[in-house]
Amino acid sequence: MSTRSTSAAHGDGTVASHAGERDAVLGEPARPGPVLSSVFHLPPAPGGPALDGYGRPDNPTYRDLERAFSELEGGTKVTAFASGMAAISAVLFGLLKAGDTVVIPSDGYYATRPLAADRLAAFGVTVRTAPTLGPYPVEGATLLLLETPSNPGMDVCDLPAVCAAARAAGALVAVDNTTATPLGQRPLDLGADLVVASDTKALAGHGDLLLGHVSTRDDELAAKVRQWRTWTGSIPGPFEAWLALRSLATLDVRLARQAANALAVAELLSARPEVTAVRYPGLPGDPAHEVAVRQMRRFGGVLSAELPDAAFVERMLAASRLASAVTSFGDVRTGIDRRAQWGGDDVPDGFVRISCGIEDTEDLLADLKAALDAAVTAG
Ligand SMILES: *Cc1c(COP(=O)(O)O)cnc(C)c1O
Numbered sequence: 001m002s003t004r005s006t007s008a009a010h011g012d013g014t015v016a017s018h019a020g021e022r023d024a025v026l027g028e029p030a031r032p033g034p035v036l037s038s039v040f041h042l043p044p045a046p047g048g049p050a051l052d053g054y055g056r057p058d059n060p061t062y063r064d065l066e067r068a069f070s071e072l073e074g075g076t077k078v079t080a081f082a083s084g085m086a087a088i089s090a091v092l093f094g095l096l097k098a099g100d101t102v103v104i105p106s107d108g109y110y111a112t113r114p115l116a117a118d119r120l121a122a123f124g125v126t127v128r129t130a131p132t133l134g135p136y137p138v139e140g141a142t143l144l145l146l147e148t149p150s151n152p153g154m155d156v157c158d159l160p161a162v163c164a165a166a167r168a169a170g171a172l173v174a175v176d177n178t179t180a181t182p183l184g185q186r187p188l189d190l191g192a193d194l195v196v197a198s199d200t201k202a203l204a205g206h207g208d209l210l211l212g213h214v215s216t217r218d219d220e221l222a223a224k225v226r227q228w229r230t231w232t233g234s235i236p237g238p239f240e241a242w243l244a245l246r247s248l249a250t251l252d253v254r255l256a257r258q259a260a261n262a263l264a265v266a267e268l269l270s271a272r273p274e275v276t277a278v279r280y281p282g283l284p285g286d287p288a289h290e291v292a293v294r295q296m297r298r299f300g301g302v303l304s305a306e307l308p309d310a311a312f313v314e315r316m317l318a319a320s321r322l323a324s325a326v327t328s329f330g331d332v333r334t335g336i337d338r339r340a341q342w343g344g345d346d347v348p349d350g351f352v353r354i355s356c357g358i359e360d361t362e363d364l365l366a367d368l369k370a371a372l373d374a375a376v377t378a379g
Contacts, residue, residue, distance in 0.1 A: 006018045006019075006071065008074060011252075012183050012251075012252040013252035013253065015071055015072060016072060016183070016248055016249060016250070016251040016252045017249045017250075017252070018071075018249075019067075019068035019069075019071045019072055019245075019248050019249070020064045020065060020067050020068025020071070020245050020248065022064065032060075032064070033242065034061045034238040034239045034241065034242030035059055035060045035061045035238055036238050036239065037055060037059075037238075038054065038055040038056075039053075039054060039055070040052040040053055040054070040055075055235070055238075056230060056233050056235055057230045059235075059238055059241075061238040061241045061242050061245070062080050062235070062236060062238070062241050064241075064242075064245055065080050065236070065241045065242075065244060065245045066078040066079065066080050066213070068245055068248050069182065069213055069215065070215070072182040072183065072248070072251070073182045073186060073188065073195070073215055074186060074188075074189070075217075076188060076195070076215040076216060076217055077215065077216055077217065077218075077219070077222035078213055078214070078215045079213060079214050079215075079222065079225050079226045079229055080199075080211065080212070080213045080235075080236045080241060081211070081212040081213060081214065081229060081234050081235070081236060082210065082211070082212070082234050082235060082236050082237070082240075083198065083200060083210040083211065083212050083234075084109075084176075084178060084196070084197060084198020084199070084200055084201075084210075084211075084212035085111055085112075085115070085198075085212070086212055086229075086234035087196045087197065087198070087212030087213055087214045088109075088112055088115075088145070088176070088196050088212070089115070089228075089232075089234065090214055090225050090228040090229060090232075090234065091143075091145070091174050091194055091196055091214060091225065092115070092116065092120060092143075092145070093119075093120075093228065094224050094225055094227070094228030095143060095172070095221070095224055095225075096120065096123075096125050096142060096143060097123075097124075097125070098123055098124030098125065099124060099125075100125050100126070100142035100143070101125070101126040101127075101128060101140055101141045101142050101143075102116060102120065102125055102126070102127055102128070102141065102142060102143045102144075102145065103128045103129070103130055103136055103137060103138070103141050103143070103144045103145065103171075104116050104127065104128075104129055104130075104145045105129065105130065105131070105132050105145065105146065105147045105150060105176075106129035106130060106131050107131050107132055107150050107153050107155065107345075107346070108132065108145075108147035108150050108151060108176065109147060109151050109176065109178070109198075110342070110344030110345055111344070112145070112147075112176075113129070113344075128141070131155070132146070132147060132148060132150040132153065132155040132156070132157045133155050133157065134157065134158075134162065136162055136165065136166070138165050138166050138168075138169040138171050139169055140169075141166070141169060141171040142171060142172065143171060143172045143173075143174060144162070144166050144171055144172070144173045144174070145174045145175075145176065145196075146159070146162060146173060146174070146175045146176065146187075146192075147175070147176035147178075147179075148175065148176075148179075148180070148185075149179045149180065149281050149288065149292070149300070149302070150179075151178065151179055151302070151329075151353070152304050152337075152339050152345055152347065152351070152353040153279065153304060153345075153347075154179075154279035154280060154281060154288065154302065154303060154304045155279075155287075155288055156281050156288035156291045156292045156295075156296075157291075158291050158294075158295070159175065159185075159187055159190040159191060159192065159295050160190050160191055160294075160295065163187075163190060163191025163192055164191060167191065172193045172194065172221075173187075173191065173192045173193050173194070174192065174193065174194035174195070174196055175187035175192045175194070175195055175196070176196050176197065176198075177195045177196070177197045178197045178198040178199075178201050178202075179201070179202075179300055179302055179329075180296060180300055181197075181202050181203050181251070181255065181300065181330075182195075182197075182203075183251060183252060183255055183297065183298060184255065184296055184297055184298045184299065184300050185295060185296045185297065186297075188215065188216070188217055190295055193216060193218060193221060194214060194215065194216045194218075194221060194225075195213075195214065195215040195216070196212070196213075196214050197212060197213055197214075197215075198210075198211075198212050199211040199212055199213055199244055200212070200328065200330075201328060201329050201330030202251075202254070202255065202258065202300065202301065202329070202330030203244065203247075203248070203251065203330070204243065204244040204247045204330075205247050205250075205251065205254050205330055205331065205332055206243075206247055206331065206332055207326070207328060207330075207331035207332075207333065207335075208243065209240040209243050209244065210240065211236050211240055211241065211244050212236075253358075254332060254358055255298060255300065255301065256298075257358040257361075258300065258301025258330075258355075258356050258357065258358060259282060259298050259299055259300055259301055259356075260361055261301060261334070261356035261357070261358070261359065261361050261364050262280055262282065262299065262300065262301045262302065262303050262354075262356040263280065263282050263283065263299070264361050264364070264365055265303060265354060265356055265364065265365065265368060266278050266280035266282070266283045266286075266303050267283070268365055268368060268369060269303075269305050270283070272372060274307065274308055274312070274372070274375075274376055275305050275306065275307060275372075276306045276307075276308075277304075277305065277306040278303065278304070278305045278306075279303060279304045279305070280299065280302075280303035280304075281296065281299045281300075282298075282299030282300075283303075301329070301330065301355055301356040301357070302329050302330070302353060302354070302355050302356070303353075303354050303356070304351065304352065304353050304354065305351075305352055305354060306348055306350055306351050306352075307350035307351075307352055307375075308350050308379075309349050309350045310338060310340070310341070310349045310350060311379070312350055312375050312379060313336070313338045313350055313352055313375075314338075315374065315375035315378050315379065316336075316371045316372060316374070316375040317336060317371070319370065319371040319374035319375060319378075320336075320367055320368065320370075320371035321367055322334055322357075322359055322363065322364055322367040322368075323335060323336045323354075323367065323368065323371070324336070325337070325338075326355075327342065328355070329353060329355030330355060331355060331357055332357050332358045333357040333358075333359070334354070334355065334356050334357040334359060334364060335354075335355045335357070336352050336353070336354050336355075337352060337353045337355075338350070338351070338352050339351050339352070339353055
């Protein structure tokens with residue numbers, strides 16, 4: 001008797017709510033818990049069916065999570081990692097060697113840049129950078145790591161065009177799909193070879209764990225990525241994997257509310273005189289909107305905005321009852337991060353990344369409007 005019955009014909013909510021489900025076994029839990037074990041009983045003599053033996057190479061809970069990701073991505077080979085950076089490291093260090101050239105975003109996730117510039121360069125890999133909007137120096141490149149929409153600038157890279165150019169130049173393409181999630185964008189369908197993601201953000205979505213994954217449809221790339229995880233031990237904790245699996249069931253409804261809130265907040269901010277710039281790919285008129293509509297299935301809950309200065313952001317955060325100061329995104333609760341305080345991004349002092357939660361839209365709008373008014377008045 002099989003309970004696993006979703007197919008490509010089903011909608012996102014149906015696939016997400018059943019993702020990773022196991023075939024029914026009478027008398028066994030319908031929702032199995034995490035398998036918290038480093039050691040498993042083995043037969044006294046080698047041979048027989050493949051079994052779990054030791055927790056680093058594999059674990060039943062990782063397998064459930066990887067199957068769930070694969071179902072959300074339309075059938076991919078997935079390796080789950082301890083964090084997004086562990087996933088990115090697996091692609092950079094597991095696939096590149098001395099003499100290769102990698103292109104990474106100059107305006108993307110800030111930790112990727114020093115990792116590449118310092119460590120990859122030390123191992124003899126040439127590191128080039130390019131803004132998310134391009135142009136991308138693909139000639140002679142081995143691998144392009146793209147990020148779209150970019151964190152925190154919310155620029156969008158034209159994936160079909162850049163992937164085609166990379167393919168023609170013989171370069172592999174990996175796309176950091178953290179901001180979009182698999183329900184927002186499927187880079188492998190747009191020409192990419194690999195997807196990397198921090199599932200710490202909207203995918204797990206509750207601000208309580210770190211996790212990442214790498215996906216591909218290529219057996220050889222998948223094997224290299226998995227070998228890297230086994231060698232380095234950059235495995236997710238089974239409990240975190242299980243928490244993420246549990247969270248996936250609500251991904252569709254969380255993203256729907258987050259995106260509705262983000263669009264409403266983008267519209268609110270666009271109409272405020274003290275806000276000098278707003279970026280949200282879902283906002284008609286945004287410079288990225290046209291490309292985003294072509295390649296994204298939904299636009300997510302994150303936007304960016306330029307407020308007057310650091311003190312203004314501090315006053316606004318102090319006045320808000322719903323938005324907290326947090327340096328992550330994708331949580332079910334709204335968070336605001338003034339990026340310049342960390343020093344990694346080339347952004348003005350008052351630049352904020354706003355991650356909309358699943359609060360009622362009217363409540364969030366009323367709260368942010370009151371917080372902006374308070375920040376203006378007290379200024
Ligand atoms: C957060 C983030 C990462 C790193 O993920 P961790 O889970 O914190 O290691 C990588 N890429 C992007 C775009 C991110 O937002």
